Each structure stands twice: as C-alpha cells, then as structure tokens.
Amino acid sequence: MVPNEISKLELIQARIGFIPKGWQLDKVGEALNIKNNFRKPISQEVRSLIPGPYPYYGPTKIQDYIADYEQDGTYALIGEDGDHFLKYETMRQTQFISGKCTVNNHAHIIESSDTCDSEWFYIYFQHRNITNFLSRQGAGRFKLNKATLEKLPMLVPPLPEQQKIAKILSTWDKAISTTERLIENSTQQKKALMQQLLTGKKRLLDESGERFKGEWEEVKLGKISDVRDGTHDSPEFIDVGYPLITSKNLLSSGRLDLSNVKFISEEDYLQINKRSGVNDGDILFGMIGTIGNPVKVKSSNYAIKNVALIKETGGLLNGFLIYYLSSHDIDKQIHRLNAGGTQKFVALGVLRNLVIRLPTQQEQQQIATVLTNADKEIDLLEQQLADLQQEKKALMQVLLTGKKRVVIDGEVV
Incomplete structure (x- = not known):
C-alpha cells in the first residue's frame, strides 16, 4: 500500500514496486549522516613516503596502506564517479569499513543514524541501479555528487x-x-x-x-606441430551464423569469451576453414592485440582471425602444449623474437620458431x-x-x- 504523500512517479523513479508494511521510503540525506568532511586526499607520491598499517580507501577498494589515519569508526562508502555505476550488477558500488583508516575525496562517507544503519546503506546500494539519478561525465561516465546522494531514495x-x-x-x-x-x-x-x-x-x-x-629435448614448435593462422580478410557480419573468433575472445583463464562474438555466413566460414580448419582439441593462440592466452577448443564450428591455430602432429601433445604456451618461458621467447617490441603483434614465423622443451x-x-x-x-x-x-x-x-x-x-x- 502506498502512503498518500508518496506518488506513483516517485516509486517508479526509485525503482520500487511497493512499500512494505512498517517500512519507510526515505532520502539518504534524511535517513543517514554524510560525513564528507572526514575525507582527506593524499597523492600517491606522498603515500609512498608514509607506508604503514592503516588502509587508505578509494571509491571501490583499498588503494594503499599508510602510517596515519583520519577516521576510527564504522561507515559505508560509495564512490563519486567510476565504472562501478555501469557495472553495478557484477561490481560492488559500496564498501563497508570499520576501524582506523583514511578515505580519499572520491568516495562519500555514510554514517549511521538513530533510525538507519550504515550497513543497510552498504547492502541496499551494493548492486542497485541508480544511473537515472546521476549526472553524466562524457560517454559512459557518471558522477554522484553530494547533493544527488542526499536525494537518493531508499527503503528503510x-x-x-x-x-x-x-x-x-x-x-x-x-x-x-x-x-x-x-x-x-x-x-x-x-x-x-x-x-x-x-x-x-x-x-x-x-x-x-x-x-x-632423462634430458628433455629442445624442438621448435613449427617442426613438431602444424601451426597455421586464420583469415586475413574482413568477412561481413550477420546476426546468426558461425562464430568468428579473434584474439579478443581468448581469456587468460584458458576459456573462450563468446559474449560479444560476431557471426559470419556459412560461405565465409567454409572459405576461411580452407586455410585454417579448426577441430576439437586444437589450440588457439592470440596474434594481434592480445598475445597468447592459449585456448584448447572443443568444437569445429569456429572460424578464426588474428589467431594462430596449433594442431597435433604426433610427438607433441596439445594437452601438454596448452600449459607450456602459458609459461613464462614462452613470454620471454616471444619478447626476444619480436626484438623487444610492444608485442601488439606476433608473426606466424615467430610462433613456429618458439623452442619447446619436450619430455x-x-x-x-x-x-x-x-x-x-x-x-x-x-x-x-x-x-x-x-x-x-x-x-x-x-x-x-x-x-x-x-x-x-x-x-x-x-x-x-
């Protein structure tokens, strides 16, 4: 049941369906105390001169540990700006802190009142969409100033x-x-x-x-594996079709990220696979932009671009190679064979000349x-x-x- 003084528009703006019995719809500035006067900006240069045991908080995490502190209590924090407003579903917008610490000037400090606990603020706004209340700072950037924070609605x-x-x-x-x-x-x-x-x-x-x-044998990857690359063309993308895997889709965890993959037609897929031909058990290795991040695939329905394809030929098992390609030794070799470049690109010849120590x-x-x-x-x-x-x-x-x-x-x- 909605109290008379609260309009349906206010509920819609607050993204609230109803007010439970015994609860109130309050504004943050009325329900809690905002203690931004406690904040203290300290540059990284100065912090490096005063290391210590006390955490120095930024908008979303501890940024450093320093020798002195400004606060000693229990508070909730929410950032003034940052990516957390766009990533609220997976990234916490709020922090809950207790003890001796210092908070920088990019986070609002929320203190409990007689009717509302700062921990409730921390929980309530942890993953809550508040973008419709924020001001914009360029494309995809939002700001939460103190005046807006005070007016944020919350169920209490x-x-x-x-x-x-x-x-x-x-x-x-x-x-x-x-x-x-x-x-x-x-x-x-x-x-x-x-x-x-x-x-x-x-x-x-x-x-x-x-x-x-026994000693391990040193062999070049191209001598004991079939190393190929994908298309050099830019096929037309369609809504539904075969996934075109690029280096951007290779994760450091050894998995494929297909959340933003683009699709191509069957005709383009067949044309690309004349060159590469991805099969179950093959290894993909990033060549442009993201270098490395080897992934062992479990499907043959992929086409590849900016990615090397490594197939077993007998002596070197891909089950072993997938881990070897993630090793520090391979990183060092790529850096050396690339003549110490920026490593935004690695040639197929460089990959074929990688030395593998083979048991x-x-x-x-x-x-x-x-x-x-x-x-x-x-x-x-x-x-x-x-x-x-x-x-x-x-x-x-x-x-x-x-x-x-x-x-x-x-x-x-």
Whole structure:
C-alpha cells in the first residue's frame, strides 16, 4: 500500500514496486549522516613516503596502506564517479569499513543514524541501479555528487529488521569471500606447479612408480606441430551464423569469451576453414592485440582471425602444449623474437620458431593430467562461487524489497 504523500512517479523513479508494511521510503540525506568532511586526499607520491598499517580507501577498494589515519569508526562508502555505476550488477558500488583508516575525496562517507544503519546503506546500494539519478561525465561516465546522494531514495525498514537482514546476507558474504580465497590459493598453487613441472625441476612418477628420468629435448614448435593462422580478410557480419573468433575472445583463464562474438555466413566460414580448419582439441593462440592466452577448443564450428591455430602432429601433445604456451618461458621467447617490441603483434614465423622443451609423450601426458586436475579443482570452486553469488542475489531481491520478511523476536515482521 502506498502512503498518500508518496506518488506513483516517485516509486517508479526509485525503482520500487511497493512499500512494505512498517517500512519507510526515505532520502539518504534524511535517513543517514554524510560525513564528507572526514575525507582527506593524499597523492600517491606522498603515500609512498608514509607506508604503514592503516588502509587508505578509494571509491571501490583499498588503494594503499599508510602510517596515519583520519577516521576510527564504522561507515559505508560509495564512490563519486567510476565504472562501478555501469557495472553495478557484477561490481560492488559500496564498501563497508570499520576501524582506523583514511578515505580519499572520491568516495562519500555514510554514517549511521538513530533510525538507519550504515550497513543497510552498504547492502541496499551494493548492486542497485541508480544511473537515472546521476549526472553524466562524457560517454559512459557518471558522477554522484553530494547533493544527488542526499536525494537518493531508499527503503528503510525498522532498525532491528535492517540488522537481521544484514546478518543473514553476511553469511553469504563470508561464504563468497572464503570461496574467493580458495580460488586464489588454488590458482597460485597451480602456477607454482606449472613452474616446477614445465621446467623439469619436479619429475612425476611413471607407470611403474619410478620418477621420470632423462634430458628433455629442445624442438621448435613449427617442426613438431602444424601451426597455421586464420583469415586475413574482413568477412561481413550477420546476426546468426558461425562464430568468428579473434584474439579478443581468448581469456587468460584458458576459456573462450563468446559474449560479444560476431557471426559470419556459412560461405565465409567454409572459405576461411580452407586455410585454417579448426577441430576439437586444437589450440588457439592470440596474434594481434592480445598475445597468447592459449585456448584448447572443443568444437569445429569456429572460424578464426588474428589467431594462430596449433594442431597435433604426433610427438607433441596439445594437452601438454596448452600449459607450456602459458609459461613464462614462452613470454620471454616471444619478447626476444619480436626484438623487444610492444608485442601488439606476433608473426606466424615467430610462433613456429618458439623452442619447446619436450619430455617423452608419457611424461607429457602425466604432466597434462596433473595440471588438468588442478584446473578441474579451480573450475569446481568457480562454479561454487557462481552458485553462491546467484543465491545471494536472489535473496537480496526478496529481502531488500520486503517481499520476504524476517523473524524478529520469534515473530515474522
């Protein structure tokens, strides 16, 4: 039910369907205290001279640690400007801070009042679309000044309900943070494992349980693999068709990003594949713009441009090569063979002349298996993270709108 003093237009502007019983539609400047006088800009040059234990906050993250502090309390922050306003669905717009710290002049500081907790502000605006209230700073840039912040509408439940909702959502936040740390740890462990296995510093066990022995052979990639490139033409794009993969679609995680892929006709696809011919198990390697980011494909329905294609020919297994191409050794070789250039382009001849240190096929297979298992562990954690994030998003949609009410002192409010 909408109170008489609140118009339907105000609800539409606030992107609110209804006001739950017992809640209020307030403006940020009326519900909370804005403490921008606490802010202190400190240049990077000055910060480098005063390192210390206290965090120095920018609009979306900690920017540094310094020797002194301006605030000692609990606050919410929201940036004045930045990409977070456009990426609000996946990037947090707000921060929740506690303790001794300093905040720079690009973030607004929000303090609790008697009726509204700063943590509620942090949760409420964390992923909320507020672009219709912001002023523009050029194409795709928005600004939230203090006057606009004061007028931002927000639903405000009674304080006990705010605190209960915050407690519920913090459970998901802790699980998400824990999973993110596990992913980071597993990723670092995999990098260390790659460094040991791909240099021969660590040797695995063969089928008889003995450690592999013997020197690794040095071979040029083009001598032991079929290395090709894609089209040099610019085919016409259509709405539905075959994906044209470029270096922009190759991610450092070893995956293809097809979210913004462009499509070509079957005729163009067949023409391009006369030159390249992508098959399941082939490796794609960026040649222009993004150099490297090797991806092992699982489909033959791709055409390629600005990307090298590497096919197995017998002695070198792509399951091993996909990891070797991600190694520091390959980065160094490309830089050297490119004569120390900017590396915005790498020629096919350079790729064919890359030197690969090659163990036996059996050892290649063992190394590939160990690293693939490490990838599977990371993939599982990333899926768990995605599930947790989706669960939290669904929960926020019902809790922050009052569609689902919480239990306070044994009663559903």
